[in-house]
Amino acid sequence: MRLERYELKAEASLTIFEFVSEGPNGKIRKVVQFEETNFKGVYNLAFGDVDPTTEKINDSVISNNKDSEKVLATVVSAIYAFTGRYPGVWIYAAGSTKSRTRLYRMGLTKFLAEITEDFYLYGQRNVNWIFFEKGVEYEAFLAKRKNV
Amino acid sequence: MRHFLLSEKMFKFVYMKMKDFKKIKSPVVRIDNSLERYKGKIISQEKLDKANDMLKTVGLPKAGK
Numbered sequence: 001m002r003l004e005r006y007e008l009k010a011e012a013s014l015t016i017f018e019f020v021s022e023g024p025n026g027k028i029r030k031v032v033q034f035e036e037t038n039f040k041g042v043y044n045l046a047f048g049d050v051d052p053t054t055e056k057i058n059d060s061v062i063s064n065n066k067d068s069e070k071v072l073a074t075v076v077s078a079i080y081a082f083t084g085r086y087p088g089v090w091i092y093a094a095g096s097t098k099s100r101t102r103l104y105r106m107g108l109t110k111f112l113a114e115i116t117e118d119f120y121l122y123g124q125r126n127v128n129w130i131f132f133e134k135g136v137e138y139e140a141f142l143a144k145r146k147n148v
Numbered sequence: 149m150r151h152f153l154l155s156e157k158m159f160k161f162v163y164m165k166m167k168d169f170k171k172i173k174s175p176v177v178r179i180d181n182s183l184e185r186y187k188g189k190i191i192s193q194e195k196l197d198k199a200n201d202m203l204k205t206v207g208l209p210k211a212g213k
Contacts, residue, residue, distance in 0.1 A: 077175035085178035
């Protein structure tokens with residue numbers, strides 16, 4: 001993926017990542033976290049902005065820092081780092097709202113060729129997982145890295 | 149000889165491309181232990197519960213199928 005990305009920091013287990021978005025709204029700390037689900041080897045991708053006063057992570061805020069492509073590329077880098085450390089895991093992702101899920105879909109569509117080179121990528125429709133295709137709406141996404 | 153030089157150039161080109169590609173897919177991550185403070189904290193319990201419910205209902209696909 002030939003895109004600009006932000007510098008990533010992580011704790012030693014590479015499950016929590018942080019980077020700083022820079023744009024017209026200033027510097028915004030963002031956290032990417034791979035949360036364990038009730039299913040072994042399946043992780044929920046959580047992503048949000050750090051509130052500088054409370055230090056809490058807000059996953060529904062719209063930062064509008066005009067760097068969505070760079071942010072997305074950085075999140076993808078975090079996925080590469082995580083799945084490089086833990087091969088064989090599944091990553092589940094869904095937006096906090098329908099519009100945010102659509103935003104994720106647009107991002108995935110943009111880099112589909114690069115992503116599918118290294119990941120099996122599925123979209124959820126009703127009660128089925130189907131291979132991700134351009135132009136189809138999904139409720140959630142699931143990815144598994146091909147052989148690392 | 150000319151053919152050999154061309155092949156060498158091609159080899160270098162492919163090698164550089166591969167190196168570049170590898171760099172992209174192996175991001176540099178700086179370890180910062182202060183991020184441990186987020187450990188065990190769920191960003192959105194509602195979203196995680198929703199993911200668990202959905203995975204319970206739909207299950208997982210067979211990778212590659």
